[in-house]
Amino acid sequence: MKNKLASLLHFLDRDFTLSKRQVIFAAMALLIIGLGLRCGYWTMRDHPPRDEEFYIQAVENINNHDPAWFKKYDYYSPLMPKIAATVCRSGITAETALHMLNMGYAMLWVLVMFFLCRDVFDDDKAGLLGMALAAFNPYSVRMACQILREPLYILIFTVSLWCAVRVIRGKGVNLLYPAIIGALTMLGIYTRFEGFEITLFLPLAAIIILLQYKIQYLRQAVTNCVIYFLTVAILAAALFWAGDSYMTRIPGKLYGVYVVSKE
């Protein structure tokens, strides 16, 4: 018995390397397990949570072009219900569309966690470990089965973080990543108003680049920041110009949370 345990531990202890095929297989297996867990949780539901009604109504009102609803909830982050409303036009109900999309966001997030951890540690095994933690995370399992804005927001947040890590790793020397992070910042704000926190990522990444490579990468860091802020400014200005009521409310919301509440 003792020998068997020792041999098992030796087997687990050996320093293994994974081929590309094995990584893909392991990632697929984790995705299937993650999906299974979420579906399992979904089938065990015996009552609808409280927030669902509001989101279903939101999607239905968007598709019905109800002006009263738009006026009443113009402060409400519109991205998640608007995507679902677009999907609904294919003929499925608002509830089904919201559930399918949320499950989709949650599974995509598990996949993006692989890329994020792989790029942070420059190691496929770390990517798989991060993916496993994401797939089994109890809170993410719970969120995936409910109609909430969180799965979409967490996906946008993670993709932004991954892009910023690629910029730091020098894999994003081209100018595409800052522009992507700029666009994701706006999408994040439109998913939850707290999404403005994504604006931190690229400036922080630029500072890290300067720390990492000393001054020789100053030009790259500054260019990235300029591209990033230009993207954010152009998108914000376009939305302001188009009279988007949610965008016009953001400064007031930030003032309310970070200035008035402190007083």
Add this chain to the structure above:
Amino acid sequence: MIFINGFFLVNFIPFGILALAGIILFFSRKFKNEKWHYPLLFIITVILFISLLRISVIIGRRYAMPTMVPGIVISVFAIMLLPEILRRFKIKYADAIVRLAVVITLLTCAAKAMRFQESKPYLYKLSEAVQNDCDKNNVNKAVVLIFGNPGGKLDFSPKIDVLKVKSLRIRDRFIDIEYQLANLEPEYLKLSYPLVYMLCVGPESGNFAVDWAKRYHDKPELVYEYIRVKDQTALQLYRLTSNYPSARSSPDELGKILINNNILKNGDFKSKHRLPHEDSSAKVLRSCGVEPSADGDIYFPEKWMIDPGHGWKSACKPVSIKLPEDLTDALIIQSKDWVSIYTEDAFDGGKAYLVAVQAGAGPQGGKLTLWAYIYSADMKYVRTVSYQDIKLSSPSCRELIPFRLDNCEKFRLVLLASGDVNIKNIMAVPAEKSAK
């Protein structure tokens, strides 16, 4: 505190602890790894910044959610360092032990995920109990007042209205009820609903029915009770039965009660009178952009007045008022700001009324609210009481509002309109006319 609680909730406690340990280990020189250092420095800075930013917006544990992403990355870092740490303590099979521990923790994660799903059979049973009781009493409309949080959505039929009293605390239950229902006395819900249900969520030992009877002199009957095993919380469904014919009447019968007992004069705004050119109201209306008729005079519904000092002075131009021309027409008010009209006659306070408003909104949308001006016995203005918003749909719908003003001698009803509003009719009936 909510943030720390939320951090451990979203990361799952073992991995939350690992993430915190990872942040500490990162700053230890012994474990510095050039390959990971800068991307990890970025991730740790992000988690620290987000923690600072989020503390201001956190009102619930789930707002700590974005820390889950950097939290997982830092947990991975801590897990990758663990074998090295164990080896420093000369522990054999360090890698194997860590891998086994991770697998076991992941399995507990899965178990934890499934345990989130707590069965809540009472949510269905409560809805069923209300429906069965309605069927037994042969009524097709009812209202449910929910005191407290039942922990999920109650699936009532569309004929059952639900009013939530969110801030109920058992210790000061009636202070909260009094506050929430100040304008909607439970007794006067019975004017509109034949059955009023009250769902009380509280400790098993709570004595809702007795407390309620002391406060409102009407003992509710217990219809259904469920004791939640995990925390011994009682979900009790009580019922009050109405004896007002208005509550059980069909729309036509109710219409007759309202028409026969209406005390409001010119509630359909059909009779109008000319306002003298020098009249202060006419001047205010003209200054707001209300267009005079062909003869140059302004006409206004009889028995209705405007208060030049309230709303009208600050109203932005243009305000438009169109009086009803025939039986199907309504009084149309179009205004960017709130403007008000009120009854010339004053009514007795300390009594209950049932007010019926038939109104609608134009394509641009509008809002209509019912207020009351309170007067002393010698008709000196005392204060204004706001009542409730009136549901508007296109072209018009009728809403019944139970209405009571205690502690006042006289009052006048006020209608406040904003946007594009059409008011077809307003009637007020003393509650005793609707009682048996």
